[in-house]
Amino acid sequence: SKPKEASQASASQLTVGITNPPLMFNPIDSDGSGSSGAVFTYRYFFDSLVKTVGPLEYKMMLAESFKTSDNQTFSIAIHPKANWTDGKPVTAQDVEFTLNLIASPKTVTTQRSAIFALAGLNEKGMLPEGETKLSSVKVVDDKHLEIKTSKPVDPNLIYERFSDVLIVPKHILENVDPAQLNQQSFWRNPNVTSGAYKFVKYENKSYVELAANESYYRGAPKIQKVFIKIMPAANIVAQLQSGELDMNAAQGTGNIPASEWKTVKTFPNLRTEEQPTRRYNSVEINTERFPDKRVRQALAYAIDRKMIVDQLMPSAGELQNGPYSNSHPYHDKNVKSYGYEPEKAKQLLKEAGFDMNKTIELIVPTGDKTREMAGNIIQQNFQAIGLKVKQVNFDFPTTVSRLVKGDFDLALSSFGSIMDPDGPANVYRSTAALNDMRFKNKRVDELFNLGMNETDKEKRFTIYSELQNMIQEEVPLITIFSEYNLMAVAKSVDGKGGVMDGMHYDVNGWTRK
C-alpha cells in the first residue's frame, strides 16, 4: 500500500521537489526571497514580458510584441487579454511602475542589472538623485509603451534581460516606500498575479500550493494544482521513487546529486533527462599570490579533470574549458583545453621557480557534496605534483567573506552566466564584482567593452572568441566541470522537465495521464 499522497495524485495535480525554501515571493529582490527556490516558484505566477526558452530563443509572454528597428528604441505591446487575477488588466503603467521601482535608488533589488541598458540611469545603474521616473520609459496608452536604451544594443540582450523582469501590479504596490518594499505582506501572499497559476498558500514553509489561473491569457492550465515541496536532495530521490514527487526542479533549486543519478535512472516510473547548463565549477586562483602565469597553468595541468567528470559524475556532467560553457552560444569549441599533464605541470613550476615548500590553502565551500568530493580529488592531484596543498572546508558565507577579502590562495567556486556573452564580464573584468581572483588584464577589459558596443552577432563572436582564449591562457581560474541539469519527471506527466529556463513558459500546456 503506497502512501495516501501517491495514490491521490490524480490527473489534476503535479508535485515538484525543490531544495531551497523560498522566503517570500518578491521578484524585485530575489536575494531577499531566498533565491532559486523562490524564483522557481514565483515564475509560476508572475510573468515577464518575454521569456528565454532556449539558447538565443525568446518567446513573447505578457508582451504581445516587443520590437525595435534601431536597436535602441523598443516598442512593446501588452497582451490585450492579460489581466491580473483580481480582474484588472495588466497595463503599460504596470510595466512602467515595475521598471521605475527597480531603478529607484532606495529599492533593495537584485534586478538592477536587468535594466542597465536603459537610458537615464547613472553609473550605479540607479535613477539619479532627484528624479522619480525613468525618462526612457514612455507609456503610449494602457497597453502600449516604449523604452529606450542609452546606446544601441543587441536586442537579444534586452530580451534575455527582460526575461528576468517580472511585472508586478502597480495598483497594489504604488503607495509602497521602495525602501520598505521587502517588508510588504504582499510578497508572502501574492494574491494579485498575472501568471498561469495562482498562489494559494505556503503551508508551514514546507510546500507551496498553486492553483490554475482559469482566465490565463495564454490559455488556462490543464493541470489544476501544483505543489512545490521543499526537502533535502536525498529525500527528493526517495520521494521520486515512492511517487510522492512527480518531478524535481533541477538546476540548483532541486538538483539530484550526481552520485544518485544512476540510481534514479533505474526507477521505472520516471523518465530522465540530462541537460547542459551554463554553470560551471572552477578553482579560483588569487592572482596576487600567484602572479606568475606559468604557475597558474601548471595548476591547471595538474588537475585530472577527466577523472573528476567521468568518475564523480558519470553522465551527469561534462568538462568545462574557458569562461563560456559548452552550451553557451558564444563558446569557442577550439578554446585551449588543459589536459592532465602532471609532468608538464612540474616542469612549468620549475621554470617559474615556484617555492614547493609553501603551503597552499584550497578553500572548498560546504553544501555541495559533489563539489566537496571534487575538492578532495583536486587536492590529491596538486599533492601528486609535489605541492603542499591543505584543503579547508568552510560554510558558504565564510567562503564568500574570504573570497571578497581576497584572503585565499585557491578556492573552489561556481559561476553561471547569462546567455549574452557579456555575462562573464562581472567575473573577469578588472573591476568586476565577482573578480575575487584580482585578475587584472587590460586587453580583457578592452574586449569586454568592444563586445558590449558591438551589435553584430558575427563580430561579437570573434571578439568573445579572442577574449575566452585570452582568459584561458591567463588562467585566473581553472574551469573544471559543468554539471548537467538532472531532471526526472514522472512518465505520467506530459511536459517539459524541470529546467528553469523555459520551463515555466508552457506550464499551462502540461497534461497528466
Added chain:
Amino acid sequence: MLTTKIDETPGLKPLLQLEGIKKYYPIKKGVFSRTVGHIKAVDGIDLDVYPGETVGLVGESGCGKSTLGRSILKLEDLTEGSVMFQGRNLAQLTQSQMRSMRSDLQMIFQDPYSSLNPRKRIVELLTEPLKVLSGLNDAEAVKRASELMEIVGLSPQSLGKYPHEFSGGQRQRIGIARAVGLRPRLIVCDEPVSALDVSIQAQILNLLKELQRSFRLTYLFIGHGLGSVKYMSDRIAVMYLGKIVELAPTKRLFAMPRHPYTNALLEAYPVPNPRLRYADRTVLTGDVPSPASPPAGCRFHTRCKVAQSICREREPMLTGGEHLVACHFPLAEETPQSMGGTACG
C-alpha cells in the same frame, strides 16, 4: 592524674575558655539563598576546661553538642562569642597560625566509618597531617605513624591497608591515632564510641583513658550514652536546645540531678539490670522543640512537669557554685534522685 575539684585549685588557668558561644545556622531558601530564619544550634555557652580534666557533654540528639565541639576547632564559623585556647583568642589567628595551633587542638569524630577517606591508605591518612603540620619528611612521618599504630593497639603492618579493611573499632583507633599523632593538648571527642559495638566500646574508652594518663591530655567528651560519659568525665555539662542547663562534677550530678531535664535523662536511661525495671517511671512526653524556634522563657518548659508560668516568660540563668543549674525550680538538693528509686523485681 588531675581530677575534679577544679575550683579548689586556684591559680590554675583554664586551657580552654568558651565565652558566650553562639552558632546559628541560617535557614536558606531559594536561589537568592535568602536567610529566612536561623537554627540556633548553640545559643550562648560559657565553659572553662582545665588542663588534664575531662569535661563530659551530654544532651539529646540535635541539642548542639557536635556543633559546639566543631566550633571550638573552628570547623564552623562562630556567630558570636569567643574561644580562648591557651590564652589566645582563636578568632584572631591568621589561617597559618590557626593551622599550627591545630597541632594542640584535635578532634575525634563520631563516626569512624565516614571520618576516614575511603580511598586513602592508613599510612597516608596518618602521615599527611604529620608532614603538613609537623614538617616531618616521609621516612620520619612513616616511622611516627607506625609508633602511633602500636600506641593505639594496632599492628604497624596494617599501615598499608585501606579503611574498609578494618572493623569499626579499629577505625576509631586509627582516628584516635591521627588525633593523638600531632601531640595535642586538648582533644574534643565527639561521641567516639556511639557508632561502635558494645564489646568494642570499652576498648576505646580504656584506650582514651590510658592516653590521657600518658600524655596528660585534656578531653571535652561528647556523648549521649550516659554510662560512657560518666565513666570518662570529671565534670559533666548537660545541654538542652543549645544551652547548658546543668554543670556539675560527675558524682554529684548522678547522685542528685537538679535540673528536671537531667533527671528525666537519668530516668529514661535503661539500666542493664532487669531487677531495676521501672514500674512507672516518668517518661518525658512531647517532642523536642525545633532549634529554629526555641520556646520562649525556659526552653524546657514545654516538656517539664514542674513548669510554672514564670518558666514560660523568663529564661533561667545558669547559677550555683560547684553545681550549676539553670532552672527556676531546681529539684531539691537533698533529695537523692534516680538510681533504682522505685525498682521492682
Added chain:
Amino acid sequence: MVNYIVRRIMIAIPVLLGVTFLNFILINLAPGDPVDMYVNPDVSEADKQVRREALGLNDPFMIRYVKWLANLVQGDLGHSFSSFQPVVQLIGERLMPTLILMGCAIAFGYLISIPIGIYCAVKANSKFDYFMSAGSFLGVSIPSFFLGLGLIYVFGVMVGILPTGGMNTVGGDGGFWDQALHLVLPTVTLGTSIAGGMVRYVRSSVLEVLNQDYLRTARAKGIREFFVVNKHALKNALIPVITIAGLDIPILIGGAVITESIFQWNGMGQLTIQAILSRDFPLLMGVNMLAALTVLAANLWSDVMYAVVDPRIKYS
C-alpha cells in the same frame, strides 16, 4: 512557590542580558557578511550599499546593540535580514511545530526508556539487562541522519506505509491523523537518541532506589513487588531523571536540526541553521535568545518539578 518562580525569573534577567550581549559580539565576530554573501553576479557594490543601509548595518556596533535592546524592550526583535518578516513572527511560526515534535519525541523516548530502564534495574546483570544496555548504546551512537534516512527508505519507500516527510499531506486538509502519521518517523528518529541515554539514567537511578530501606518497609507490608517497584521506587527514582530531562529540553529545542531537515519538519532547528547560513543577524539574535530562555526555563522547570516530585524540597 509563585514567589520563588518570580524571583528566579528576576535573576534570569541579568543572565539573559549578558547572553544577548555576548551573542551580539559572537554574531558580529562570525566570518561572513550578510550582504557580501549575496553573490548574485548581477548585484553591484552600489546595490550592496543600498542593502546595507536598509538593514541598518552601517551603524557602529554598540549603536546597533543598543537599538536592538531598545526594540526588545518593546517586544520587537526586529526584522529578518533575509525574509524581512518580523523575527517574532518567524519564531512564532516555527515554535509550534518544534514543540509538537519535541513533545512527541520526548514522550516516545521516555515511554520506552523508563519501563526498559526500570526492568533493566530490577533484572540487573541479567541477559535482558545486557541486551538492553547494548541497545541503548546503539541508540546513543547512531547518527540521526542515518537512522532517519534508513527509516524513510524502509517505511516510506520499501513498505510505503508512512509519509517520508513534511508536516502534512500536500494539499490535504491537514487533519489530526494526517499530521500524526507524518510525525511518526521524526518522532522515532529523535526519540531513539533520547531513549538511548535515558535508559541508562533510569536504570542507575532505580538501581540506587531499590537498595533503599523504605522499599523493604513496603515489602514488609505485603505489597506486591509490582507496586513496590512502580509505586514506591519509581517516584523516587524519577527525581534525578528530571534533572536530565531538564537538560534535554533546551538541547532538543535548539538542536534537532538534522532530524528536522531530513523530515522537512520546519521547526526551530531549521530556522536556526538557515539563520546561520545566511548570517541573518536579527533572526540569529532572536533564535539565540529563545535558546537562552529555554535553558533558563528548563532549569527552573526541573527545579519546580523537583519540588513537585520530592516533598522534601520546598521553595517559598
Added chain:
Amino acid sequence: MSMDLQKEMTAPEVIPALLSPKGEVFESDSYAKMVASRFLKHKMAVAGLVSFVVLVLTGIFAPLIAPYDPNAIGGAFSAAPSAQHWLGTDQVGRDVLSRLIYATRVSLSVGVLAVAIYVIVGTIIGAVAGYLGGWVDMVINRVIDVVMSFPTLMVILVLVTVLGTGLSNIIIVLALLGWPPVARLVRGSVLSLRQTEFVKAGVALGLSTPRLIFGHILPNAMGPILVNATFGAAAAILSESSLSFLGMGVQPPTASWGNMLGAAQSITALTSQPWLWIPPGLVIIISVLSINFIGDGIRDAMDPKKLNV
C-alpha cells in the same frame, strides 16, 4: 609544651624491614592495584578494554596496517569490496579500509582528548564552586548558565575564525562546549562531600584547601564524572562529524568515522553501497560500547561502597 610531650611518648620498636624506604609498600596492595584487580574481574569491562586497546593500537600503527594511502585516489569510485579493496572504495576511489584505519586516530583522539580536557576543566571549576561556595559559586553558576545558553553553532563558527581549523581546534571547541554540565555535576558532588566527616577531619588536621579539594574530595566524586565522560566520548565522536558540516570538522581529505558516515548519506549508498556506511557505523558503535563498559568497570571498581563487600 609539645616538646616535653614528645619525650614522654615512648616509641615502640619499629621493625624497619616492614617499611620500604619511601614507606609505600606494605602488606596490602596500593589503591590503584586494587582498583585494577577489581576492574579485571568485570567481564564486560575487560572486553571493552580489550577492544579499546585494539582500536588505539590500530590508530597508532595505522601506517603499518593500512594497505593503502588513505587519501590516495586510485581505481574505480564507489567500488564494491574486492580482493584489492577489502571494504571497497569510497565515492572518490579511496580505499575504505585504509581510511577506516586512519580515521581511528582522529575519532579516538576527539572522543578521548576532548572529553578528557572538558572533564578536567569542568571538574576543577565545579570543585572550586562547590567547595568555596558563596559568591564564587554564584558567579560560576551564572557563567555556566550563560555558557549553556550559548548557541553552539555560533560559538563554533566564531572559533573557526579565531583559531582556524584542525584537529586540535575541534578538540578545543568540543571541550569549550562540554565543561558546564561536568562542572554542575561536580559542584553537586562536592557540595555534599564537603559536608562529610572525613573532609571535616581534614580541616581539623590543618590540611590546606587545595589539598582537601584535590586530594580528598575529588577522588570521591569520580563515579558520576566517569559516567558522564563515557557518554561524552560517544557524543564527541559523533559531533565531530556534524562540525564538518560547518567546515569545522577535521579537514578533508583526512578521514574520520563521522565524516565517512556523513559522506554515505544518500539513498544510493544506503541501498546499494553498504560498504560505505556499515564499517564506520560499526566501529563507532564498538568504540562507544567499549568506552562505556570501561567506564562502568572503573566506576564499579572505584566505588567505596563496593569495596566493603
Added chain:
Amino acid sequence: MNHLLEVRHLKTSYRTEQGEVTPVDDVSFTLKEGETLCIVGESGCGKSVTSLSILRLLGRNGYMNNGSIVFQGKDLASLSDRELNAYRGKDIAMVFQDPMSSLNPVYTIGNQLTEPIRLHLRLGRKEAWNHAVRLLKEVGFPRAEGVMDQYPHTLSGGMKQRVMIAMALACNPKLLVADEPTTALDVTIQAQILDLMKKIRSEHGTAIMLITHDLGVVAEMADRVMVMYAGQVVEEAEVQELFDRPMHPYTAGLMQSIPHIEIEDEELQSIPGAVPSLRDMPQGCRYQARCPLAAERCMEAPPLKETGKGHMVRCWFAEEASA
C-alpha cells in the same frame, strides 16, 4: 506447648561478588503468644538477617539455605512470594532500625499508613483513613489528622518511629518484629517508644521479637533473651537468669564491658580483638580467638546445649564461664 513461631535450623546466605557468605548459620528459636524475645549481639552477628529471613525480605541476593519457619503451624519457607504477602504486614509486622530511611520520602504518612489497611483488611478509602487516624492516636499523636497529610521529612525521628509502629500495628499482628527500633533515637524518646511497645503487648497480647544490642533495653523489655555471635546462637535464657548467670564467655564479657550509671566507678573490662569476618570464620568455636577460656577443645565446634531450665549455651566450658 503451642508456639506462635518456631524457627528451626535457619541458615541464610547471600551471594556476593566475592562468593557466598552465610551470616546466619543454624539458628533455632521459638516464640509464644504474648512473649517478648530479645535478640542481642554485636553489629553484624546476624540479628537483622535472622529477622528478615522470617518474612523473606532478604533482598535480591539473599536466600534461605536451610531450615523451616513455622508460623501458626504453617511453614513460611515453603510459601510462594504471593502467599507470603498475605502474612506480611498482617499477621507478622516489622519495625526497622532506622526510622529516617524506612518511610518513603515522597508519599504522605496517610498514604503509606493506609496501604496495608486497605490491602489486608480490605477497607475502603474512607474507613482505612479513619482506622489510620485511630492508630496514630493510639501511638500518641493527639493531632493525628494533621499528621496524615504530612510528609515523613516533616516529622522528628521519634515521631517517624511511632508512625512505623502504628503501621506495624495496623492489622493487629500476632507477631511484631522490631529490629533495633530505638537505636537511632534519644534516650528520652527511646523511653517513649519502649513504653508504647509495652502497652501494645499488654493490650493486644502481641508477641514481640525485639532486636537490639543495648543490654539496658533488654533488661527493660525481655521475657527471654537470645545472644548471637557471628551468625550463631551462643546463649538463650530467661532474662533474669541470663543477667544473673551468663554462661557463655561472650555474654559475660558483654555484661562487664557496659559502663554503668547505677553502680559506682569501676574499671571497664573489654573484650579484646574483633568479630571474625564472615569470609574467614574460624574452625570450631567462633569465639575462640577472643575467649579467655579458649583451649584445644575449642577447635571443635561446640553444640548449643541446655544447661539449666531453659538455659541453652554453646560453649564447652559453660559452667566455668558463669563462675
